Amino acid sequence: PAIIRRSDYRAPLWLVPDVALDFALDADATQVRATLAVTRNGDHDQPLRLDGEGLVPLSITVDGIALTPDQWSMDGSALVIPLSGNAHAVETLVTIAPAANTQLMGLYASGGLLCTQCEAEGFRRITFFPDRPDVLSRYSVRMTADKALYPVLLANGDPVASGDLEDGRHWAQWNDPFPKPCYLFALVAGDLACNADGFTTMSGRKVSLGIWVKAADLPRTAHAMKALKDSMAWDERVYGREYDLAAFNIVAVADFNFGAMENKGLNIFNSRYILADPETATDMDYDAVEGVVAHEYFHNWSGNRVTCRDWFQLSLKEGFTVFRDQSFSADMGSPAVKRIDDVRILRAAQFQEDSGPLAHPVRPESYMEISNFYTATIYNKGAEVIRMMHTLLGPERFRAGSDLYFDRHDGQAATCEDFVKAMEDGGGIDLTQFRLWYSQAGTPRINATLTHDAATGEAILTLSQAVPPTPGQPDKKPMAMPIRIALFDRASARHHGDALLHLTQAEQSFRFPGFSAPPVLSINRGFSAPVVIDSDRSQADLAFLSAHDDDPFARYEAMQQLMVNVLVGTVAGQAMDDTPVIAAIRDTIADSKLDDAFIAEAIRLPSESYIGDQMLLVDPDAIHLARDRLQAKIGATLEQEWRALHARTEANGFSLSSAAKGARKLRNTALLYLSASGAKDADAIAFAQFDRADNMTERQGALAVLASGIGDHREAALDIFYNRYADDALVLDKWFQTQALAFHPDTLAIVDALGRHKDFTLSNPNRVRSLYGAFAANQWGFHQGDGAGYRMVADIVIALDSLNPQTAARLVPPLGRWRRFDAVRGGAMRAELERILATPGLSKDVTEQVVKSLE
Ligand code: B3K
Ligand code: ZN
Numbered sequence: 001p002a003i004i005r006r007s008d009y010r011a012p013l014w015l016v017p018d019v020a021l022d023f024a025l026d027a028d029a030t031q032v033r034a035t036l037a038v039t040r041n042g043d044h045d046q047p048l049r050l051d052g053e054g055l056v057p058l059s060i061t062v063d064g065i066a067l068t069p070d071q072w073s074m075d076g077s078a079l080v081i082p083l084s085g086n087a088h089a090v091e092t093l094v095t096i097a098p099a100a101n102t103q104l105m106g107l108y109a110s111g112g113l114l115c116t117q118c119e120a121e122g123f124r125r126i127t128f129f130p131d132r133p134d135v136l137s138r139y140s141v142r143m144t145a146d147k148a149l150y151p152v153l154l155a156n157g158d159p160v161a162s163g164d165l166e167d168g169r170h171w172a173q174w175n176d177p178f179p180k181p182c183y184l185f186a187l188v189a190g191d192l193a194c195n196a197d198g199f200t201t202m203s204g205r206k207v208s209l210g211i212w213v214k215a216a217d218l219p220r221t222a223h224a225m226k227a228l229k230d231s232m233a234w235d236e237r238v239y240g241r242e243y244d245l246a247a248f249n250i251v252a253v254a255d256f257n258f259g260a261m262e263n264k265g266l267n268i269f270n271s272r273y274i275l276a277d278p279e280t281a282t283d284m285d286y287d288a289v290e291g292v293v294a295h296e297y298f299h300n301w302s303g304n305r306v307t308c309r310d311w312f313q314l315s316l317k318e319g320f321t322v323f324r325d326q327s328f329s330a331d332m333g334s335p336a337v338k339r340i341d342d343v344r345i346l347r348a349a350q351f352q353e354d355s356g357p358l359a360h361p362v363r364p365e366s367y368m369e370i371s372n373f374y375t376a377t378i379y380n381k382g383a384e385v386i387r388m389m390h391t392l393l394g395p396e397r398f399r400a401g402s403d404l405y406f407d408r409h410d411g412q413a414a415t416c417e418d419f420v421k422a423m424e425d426g427g428g429i430d431l432t433q434f435r436l437w438y439s440q441a442g443t444p445r446i447n448a449t450l451t452h453d454a455a456t457g458e459a460i461l462t463l464s465q466a467v468p469p470t471p472g473q474p475d476k477k478p479m480a481m482p483i484r485i486a487l488f489d490r491a492s493a494r495h496h497g498d499a500l501l502h503l504t505q506a507e508q509s510f511r512f513p514g515f516s517a518p519p520v521l522s523i524n525r526g527f528s529a530p531v532v533i534d535s536d537r538s539q540a541d542l543a544f545l546s547a548h549d550d551d552p553f554a555r556y557e558a559m560q561q562l563m564v565n566v567l568v569g570t571v572a573g574q575a576m577d578d579t580p581v582i583a584a585i586r587d588t589i590a591d592s593k594l595d596d597a598f599i600a601e602a603i604r605l606p607s608e609s610y611i612g613d614q615m616l617l618v619d620p621d622a623i624h625l626a627r628d629r630l631q632a633k634i635g636a637t638l639e640q641e642w643r644a645l646h647a648r649t650e651a652n653g654f655s656l657s658s659a660a661k662g663a664r665k666l667r668n669t670a671l672l673y674l675s676a677s678g679a680k681d682a683d684a685i686a687f688a689q690f691d692r693a694d695n696m697t698e699r700q701g702a703l704a705v706l707a708s709g710i711g712d713h714r715e716a717a718l719d720i721f722y723n724r725y726a727d728d729a730l731v732l733d734k735w736f737q738t739q740a741l742a743f744h745p746d747t748l749a750i751v752d753a754l755g756r757h758k759d760f761t762l763s764n765p766n767r768v769r770s771l772y773g774a775f776a777a778n779q780w781g782f783h784q785g786d787g788a789g790y791r792m793v794a795d796i797v798i799a800l801d802s803l804n805p806q807t808a809a810r811l812v813p814p815l816g817r818w819r820r821f822d823a824v825r826g827g828a829m830r831a832e833l834e835r836i837l838a839t840p841g842l843s844k845d846v847t848e849q850v851v852k853s854l855e
Helices: 215-220 222-239 283-298 311-332 335-354 376-409 416-427 433-439 539-548 552-571 579-590 596-602 608-613 620-637 639-648 658-676 682-692 696-708 713-725 729-741 747-754 765-777 788-801 805-809 813-820 823-837 844-854
Strands: 014-024 030-040 048-050 059-062 073-075 078-081 087-096 106-110 113-117 137-146 152-155 158-164 169-180 187-190 193-200 206-213 247-253 266-270 445-453 458-466 481-489 499-503 507-512 520-523 532-535
Touching (some): 048 087, 137 187, 206 222, 222 247, 222 283, 247 283, 283 696, 335 552, 335 596, 335 608, 376 481, 445 520, 481 539, 499 507, 520 539, 520 552, 539 579, 552 620, 579 620, 579 639, 620 639, 658 682, 682 696, 682 713, 696 729, 713 729, 729 765, 765 805, 788 805, 788 823, 813 844
Parallel strands (some): 445 532
Antiparallel strands (some): 014 030, 030 087, 106 113, 113 187, 152 187, 158 169, 193 206
8 A cells, every 4th residue: 555655745736615515315325415616726737636445436527517528537536537627616426335335434324323533534525525635615514314314403503594405305414614624514414312511611602512323312411411511611711711612512322443533513422432321331431431521622722713734733732622622621530530541551562562563653654554543552652742832831831832832823724843833832841852742653751860968968960862763763862851750858758849850861960959868759740741760769769759649640650660670570480578568558548638539549559561561572461460460469468458458448329539449440459359368258259349349439449340350240240231221322332341351261252252142243343342352451351372362352343344344454453563572472463463464455454554563
C-alpha cells in the first residue's frame, strides 16, 4: 500500500463551500444524490478529483447538464471531472448498501437502525467528495425513509422541516450552518426513543438536548444526560466555550468500531458509553460514560469549530480533547484517583506502544492507513503534552493561550504548530525546544541521583535524560519538560514546598540549600512529565514516601515502586524482602486520613504486564508466579484486616457518591486479597457478595475473583450471571471479558470454547474486544508456552479482516511485541505475523500493522 507523508501536504485544489445531500434511505439500497458547489482554489488547471470507495457514478451533471462518458473518468476509485470555469455545481448519484456494510465505516445498519461513521475516511463510502479535513462545507441534508421502519430521522445541525410522503415514507431536512469537514457528517434513521432535556447557555440561548436509544434503554440514559449538562457548564466555566446550535443530539448504537464520534450536533456513541444503571453498569462504566460524553461534547470546540488541517495533526484535536475530558472528570470526582488511573492507562498502552515496533511521534510523519493512528500516543501522550504546557504556563496563562487559539482559528483547519504558537503568543512562553514532544517518539528515561553535601548543607539533584531510539529515529535530542519534586526531611516527614524543575539538557544539576541531613526525594509529583524515572531510592525511602508523601500520585507511585522492586527482583531469582510491602499495605489501610478509593489504588499490585514492561525479556510464567505468591502472602498475613475491611465496606443501600464508589472499590480489593489468602471460607464469601450484590460493581468484582479460582462456585456463578443477563449485550460482554482476563490455568481453552459460544459473533466489535482483545491483554494466558494463544488471535485477525479491517488491525499489536519475549515465544509470534501477512486480499489496515511489527 502507498505511504502518505506529512511533508507532501498541499492545499486542496478545489473547495466545496456548500453541499446538498439527498438520501433515499433503505437498508439494502440507499440512493445518495449529492450536489456540490465547487470553487477552484488558486490558479491551476487541474481537474476536480472526488474521492470514492466502492462507488459507481450512476449519473453526473455539471451546472445541470448531464455529462457524457468522455467527460469524466475514474482514477482508481476516485472520480475525475475536468472543469472549465472557477465555480460549478456538480451533482452525482450513487447507490450504496448499508446492510452489507460490515466494516461499519460510511452508512451502515446496526440493530434495525441506519447510522454513519465517517472519521477518518468513511464519507467517501457514501458519496464522491474531496474526503480531507481541510475542505469545509455547509451541509443541507434531506432524507426520505419508510416511516414505520425509520420513524426518527436525524442529521447534523438544526432540524428545518419534515413531512409525510406517499407509500408510507416520510422526509426530514436538516441544515448545519457551521462549515465542517466531511468526517463530521452524520445521519441516523430508526425507531428510537428520546430522553429530552434542555440547557441554557451562558449567553442565555436555549439548547434542546436529546439522547436517542431503543425504547427499552431509555431508563439507562439519565447518567449520560447529567454528564452532558455538566460538560456544557464546565466548558463555559473553564474554557469560556459555549455551545453553538439550537439542538444537540446523541444516538447510541450497538455496533461501533470504537467509543464514540463527535459529529457536529449529532454525536453517535457505542451504546456502552451511554447506557448505565446500577444493575448493569460498574462504577468504572459510569465514569467512562461521563468521560466519553464529555470528550465528544468538548470536541465541538476542540475538533469541530477548529478542526485538523490533515490527519497528521490528529493529536491537535485528540490530545487536547483528552486533556480536557481528564480535567473535567478530575473536577467531577477525585483528582488524585483520576490522575492515578490516567497514568496507569498511559503506561499500559502508550509506554508499551512507544517502546515497540509501532512507536510513532505525537505528530506522525507518515502512514499507510490513518485508522491505525488512533493510538494511545496520539490520544494519551498527546494529552500529556498539552498537560505539560498547562503545568509550564499555569491555569491563567494557559487559558489566555487557549482563548487565542480558538479565536485565531475558529472556522479553520489548523495544525499542531498553530496550537503551540497560540500558547506561545497568548501565554508568553518560548516553546521552541518543547516542540520536540511532537516530533520525537519514544518515552524519555530520566535518571535521578540525589546527593548531600554535609559541609554546605545542600542537597544536589542530578537529572540526566535519554530518549531511546524508535523506528526511523535512531538519535534523539534532549527534551524540555517540567519535573515537579519535593525534598522531605526524614525526621519531621515534611518538606519546604514543591519545586518545578525545568529539565532541558542531557544532564542538569539542581542545588537546594538548607539540609543538615540527606532528604528523601519525591519526584515527578503528579506525574508532571510522561517519562520513566530511574532513581536510586532505597526500599526504605520508598516505604517512607508511601507513608508520608502529601502528593497522592507520588505516594501511590512510591508504593508501586516498592512492590515492583520486590517482584522484579523475585523474577530475577533474587531473595527479596517483602516485609516493607506488607507493612506499607497495613499502614495504608489503617490510615484514617485516606479515602477508600485512594487506598484501593495504592494497595493494588502492579499488573503482570506492567511488571513485564520493567524487564528486557518478559518471563510471563515467572511474573505470574511471583505476583501470585506475593498476593497470597499479603492476603494471608493481613487476613484479619481483609475480613474487617470487607465487612466495613458493605453498604446499606446503593449510592453513586464518591464515598460509596470508593467503598465498593476497596471492598472488591479486600475480597481479592482475602481470596488470595487461601482462607477456607473465601470462596463462599465471594459467592455471597456475587449473589447478594445490588449493583454490578460488586457483582462483577466477585465474579472476577471466582473466575480466577478453581473453587466450587466458579461454574455456578458464571452460569447464574449468564442466565441473568443473556439478553443484555453489554453485560454479556462482561461475562466474556471476565473469563478472558481471568488468572485461570485453562484460560486458553476457555477462551477458545467461548469463541464458539452461540453468543459470540465477529460482527459486533464490542464482543470481539471483550473476548479476544481482553485475552491478548492477559499476559499469562496469551503467552502460553506453546504459542497456542498467538495462533488463536492470529486466526481471529484473519477471519475478521475480511469483515472489519479496522477492528482486526487492533488485535495485531500484542503479537508485535515479539522482541521482548524468549526465542521460542518470539519465534511463534513472528510465525503468526507471517501467516497473517500471507493471507490473500489482506486489508491495508492489517498489512500496515503486521509489516511494521515484523520490521
Ligand atoms: N474522533 C473519534 C475517533 C474516530 C476514530 C476513527 N477511526 C472519537 C473521538 O476520539 O472522540
Ligand atoms: Zn476524540
